[in-house]
Amino acid sequence: MARTMIDSFPILSLCLIWPLLGALALLFIKHSDLAKRSALAIALVELLLSVVAVNCFNPEYGGFQLQEDYPWIPGLNIRYQLGVDGISVLFLPMTALLSVMALLASWNSVQHLQRFQLASMLVLESVTIGVFTALDMALFFLFWELTLPPIFFLIGLWGIGPERRHAAMKYTLYMLFGGVPLLFAIIMLAINHAQFAGGFIPQDLAFSLPVLLNTPMAGPSQNLVFLLLILGFAVKAPLLPFHLWLPTAAIEGPAFVSALLVGLKLGVYGIVRFAIPLAPQAAIEHRWTLAILGAVTLIYAALLALQQTNLRRLLAYSSISHVGLVIIGIAAFNLQALQGAVMQLLNFSIVAGSLMLIAGMLQRRLGSTDMLHLGGIAKPMPRLTSLFFLFALSSIGVPGTNGFPAELMMILGSLEAYPALAMVALLGAVLGAAYLLGFVRRAFFGPVVQDAVARLEDLRPRELALLAVPAVLVLLIGFYPQWLSSRQEASLLTWLQRLQPPVLQITHLNPTPQLRGFVAQKGSAI
Numbered sequence: 001m002a003r004t005m006i007d008s009f010p011i012l013s014l015c016l017i018w019p020l021l022g023a024l025a026l027l028f029i030k031h032s033d034l035a036k037r038s039a040l041a042i043a044l045v046e047l048l049l050s051v052v053a054v055n056c057f058n059p060e061y062g063g064f065q066l067q068e069d070y071p072w073i074p075g076l077n078i079r080y081q082l083g084v085d086g087i088s089v090l091f092l093p094m095t096a097l098l099s100v101m102a103l104l105a106s107w108n109s110v111q112h113l114q115r116f117q118l119a120s121m122l123v124l125e126s127v128t129i130g131v132f133t134a135l136d137m138a139l140f141f142l143f144w145e146l147t148l149p150p151i152f153f154l155i156g157l158w159g160i161g162p163e164r165r166h167a168a169m170k171y172t173l174y175m176l177f178g179g180v181p182l183l184f185a186i187i188m189l190a191i192n193h194a195q196f197a198g199g200f201i202p203q204d205l206a207f208s209l210p211v212l213l214n215t216p217m218a219g220p221s222q223n224l225v226f227l228l229l230i231l232g233f234a235v236k237a238p239l240l241p242f243h244l245w246l247p248t249a250a251i252e253g254p255a256f257v258s259a260l261l262v263g264l265k266l267g268v269y270g271i272v273r274f275a276i277p278l279a280p281q282a283a284i285e286h287r288w289t290l291a292i293l294g295a296v297t298l299i300y301a302a303l304l305a306l307q308q309t310n311l312r313r314l315l316a317y318s319s320i321s322h323v324g325l326v327i328i329g330i331a332a333f334n335l336q337a338l339q340g341a342v343m344q345l346l347n348f349s350i351v352a353g354s355l356m357l358i359a360g361m362l363q364r365r366l367g368s369t370d371m372l373h374l375g376g377i378a379k380p381m382p383r384l385t386s387l388f389f390l391f392a393l394s395s396i397g398v399p400g401t402n403g404f405p406a407e408l409m410m411i412l413g414s415l416e417a418y419p420a421l422a423m424v425a426l427l428g429a430v431l432g433a434a435y436l437l438g439f440v441r442r443a444f445f446g447p448v449v450q451d452a453v454a455r456l457e458d459l460r461p462r463e464l465a466l467l468a469v470p471a472v473l474v475l476l477i478g479f480y481p482q483w484l485s486s487r488q489e490a491s492l493l494t495w496l497q498r499l500q501p502p503v504l505q506i507t508h509l510n511p512t513p514q515l516r517g518f519v520a521q522k523g524s525a526i
Contacts, residue, residue, distance in 0.1 A: 010068050011056060012082040012133045015049045015092060018042065019099075019126040023119040032114045036107060039118040043100045046125065050092035057089045059487040062494035064135060064210065065089075072139070077205050081136040086491030087272060087342060090484065091132045094349035097469065098263045099125040102256035104466040105357045109254065109364060110158055117158055124150040124260065131266055137186045137207040137274075144182065147266070148175050154257045160363060161252030167245075168253075174245040178235030178267075185228035189278060192217050213277055213498070226282035229275035230290070237267030239327065240297045243320050250316035255360020258312065262319040263353030265345050268326055272342065272495075276330070280498045287331050288418075294327025295424045302431035306438075311359045311369035314439055318395065319352050321428060328418070328425055329410035333499060337413020338492050339485050344406040346484065347477075350470040351394045351403065358388050361463060365456055371439075376448030380456040385444045387459075387467050392440055394474045396433040402477035405485075 022042030029035045057065055064083035072080040084092070103121060110117045127150075130143030156168035186207065193206035193215045206212060217225065235242040250258040276283040283290070301321035308314035322344065329341035359369050361384065366373050378385040394401035397408070407429060415422035448454050459467070477484060 011049065011053045012066050012084065013068055015046065015053055016082070016126060016129050016133060018046050018049060019122040019129070022046075023122040023126070026115050026119045026122070029115065035115045035118055036103075039122060040100070040103050042122060043096065043103050043125070047093060047096035047100055050096040050129075053084070053092055054089055054487075057084065057086075057487070059086060060490055062086065062490035062492075067135070072136075076138075076202050076207075078138040078207050079136050080139060081208055082133045083135045084133055085494075086488040087495065088132045088269075090346055090487060091269065091349075092129060094346055095125060095128050095132065095264060098260060098349045098353045101353060101357060101466045101470070102259055104462055105259070105360055106158075106254065106256040107462060109256075109360075113157060117154065120150040120153050121256075124154070128264060128266070132269070135209045137189065137209060137212065139207075140209075140274075141179075141182060141186055144266070144270075145179055148172055151257065151261075155249055155253040158257075159253045160255075163248075164252045166252070167248045171245045171249050174235055174238075174242065178232045178242070180232075181228035182232035185225045185232065188221065188225050188228070189215075189217075192221060209274070209278075217279070219281065222279045222282040223285070226275060226279035226286065229279065230271065233267040233270035233275060234293075235267065237265060237271070237323050237327075238320060239267075239293055239323065240300055243297070243301065246320060247313050247316040250312045250356070251310065255312070255356055255363060258316070259353040259356040259360070262315065262356055263349040265323060265326075265348055268323060268330075268345055271327070272330060272345075277495060277498050284333070284499060287333060291328050291331035291414075291418055291421050294324045294331060295421050295428075296324070297321070297327065298324030298428040299424065299431070300324075302428050302435065305435040306431065308435070308439075309371040311362070311374075311439065311443065312356065314435060315352070315355050315359060318432065318436065319348070321432065322348070322352070322395075325407070325410060325425055325428055328414050328421055332410075332413045332417035333496070334413045334417060335489070335492055335496060336409050337417065338496070339488055340406045340409025340411075340413060342488055342492070343477075343481065343484050344403075344410065347394070347402050347406055350473050350477075351391050354391045354467055354470045355388065355395065358384060358391070358467070361459070366452055371442060373450060374443040374453065375450065376446055376453055377444045377456065379448055380454060381458045383459045383464060387471055388444065389440060390471055390474060392436050394478070396436055397429060400475065400478045402474050402481070404478060405481035 019042060022039065026035050026039060029038055053066060062085065064085050067083035070080040072078050099121065124147060127143045127146040131140065134140035134143055152168045152172050155171060156165045159167060161167065189212050190205040190207050191201065193212060194201050194204040196215055197204055238246055246261060249261055298321050301317045301324060305314050305317035305321060308317060326341045326344050329337040363369050394403040397403040411422055411425050414425055
């Protein structure tokens with residue numbers, strides 16, 4: 001196969017293939033302890049590779065970088081095409097870090113079919129990297145669907161609830177339902193390109209995202225494509241009314257899988273990466289609908305979280321509520337809110353994943369995370385309580401944590417675009433503080449009423465190590481958010497260029513000289 005792009009070293013392919021090769025290697029390792037250590041080593045190398053990819057990325061350029069392009073299915077013009085921009089590149093190390101944390105969290109919790117469990121997690125990591133790097137829509141859909149089998153087995157075989165198989169089937173059916181409109185939208189996009197180019201089907205179909213972004217589409221077709229893409233991505237985000245699979249999976253599945261589900265928001269990424277840029281006029285026309293859907297999801301899930309007495313179910317509804325806030329930020333269509341939304345998606349990997357892993361640690365010690373079995377945990381487990389409280393503060397956006405700049409930018413950007421919905425976002429933040437801090441007060445503080453709680457062992461060295469890294473990131477990003485936002489800015493400006501300037505108001509405080517030049521070159525008015 002001939003190489004058609006400019007980058008000489010295929011770092012993205014290496015990031016994609018390495019966990020898959022590691023999963024295959026585990027088949028030949030018979031000893032369970034050696035298999036666990038090998039899987040951890042593979043995941044750590046993957047984290048290093050993802051950091052190398054970020055280091056190779058030039059944040060001053062807003063287009064796709066590190067591209068690789070090979071023929072794959074020439075008869076349908078489908079290609080193996082990878083690339084990243086400022087929107088997607090940081091999801092690579094966040095995915096790798098969360099995978100390392102999940103492997104460490106499952107170290108002693110899986111007692112049967114260990115090699116299959118480890119291999120499933122590495123396969124899931126590989127295809128998730130594929131979702132974030134694929135620039136061919138057919139290739140993206142392949143990776144999107146390949147996330148199903150490992151999650152199905154991870155929930156069904158190693159879940160901790162009596163209804164784990166039901167939860168696995170429920171998740172699978174929801175995802176298959178969401179895949180149907182995605183496939184139809186991708187086919188419509190490919191056919192539209194062939195018709196626009198005056199070519200023939202199938203040889204003139206196009207699935208390449210850069211090509212499709214520059215292919216005009218008629219209004220009615222664009223509206224339909226936008227609706228299909230939003231429907232498909234809303235299932236996995238999840239947004240109302242497609243959210244029911246997540247609380248079930250969180251309560252029945254293993255904590256390390258729940259951490260991946262709440263930490264990696266592939267559905268919201270799909271809305272940013274594909275739905276809005278590929279149907280920009282439809283997105284502008286229906287932006288209010290998208291924003292209201294986010295607001296309803298935000299408040300409804302927060303109200304449900306207030307009623308929960310189980311920590312894992314509460315964290316699931318909290319994750320759904322935060323997705324609603326991110327959708328409001330995305331639908332504001334200005335730079336400030338969009339930066340906050342993408343930053344919050346990255347924060348999910350750190351904060352939501354860590355909170356769910358801590359819930360899993362309590363589950364293994366007490367056999368439950370229900371309020372009836374908790375109370376006074378801070379006395380026997382001060383280290384766990386301190387870290388949980390730190391992540392909880394980040395989740396509600398307290399200054400000094402990584403949640404604060406993300407929520408502040410989303411609310412300020414939304415205030416400019418939708419003043420009424422910005423007030424809804426503020427209400428959601430208040431409700432988030434109410435349900436999370438209220439649970440912390442009842443579960444972690446106060447008198448110890450259960451003998452099992454009094455005998456609890458605090459964090460072990462391995463557990464402390466896996467939570468220390470995200471805790472440091474919470475504070476680093478909280479005090480220096482510019483490191484993240486500067487890597488996104490040029491790509492988000494390019495993203496906004498696809499939308500009509502009269503409708504949009506691109507806001508940014510103190511733009512850098514490079515960005516002034518970038519915007520001037522594009523002919524944009526800030």
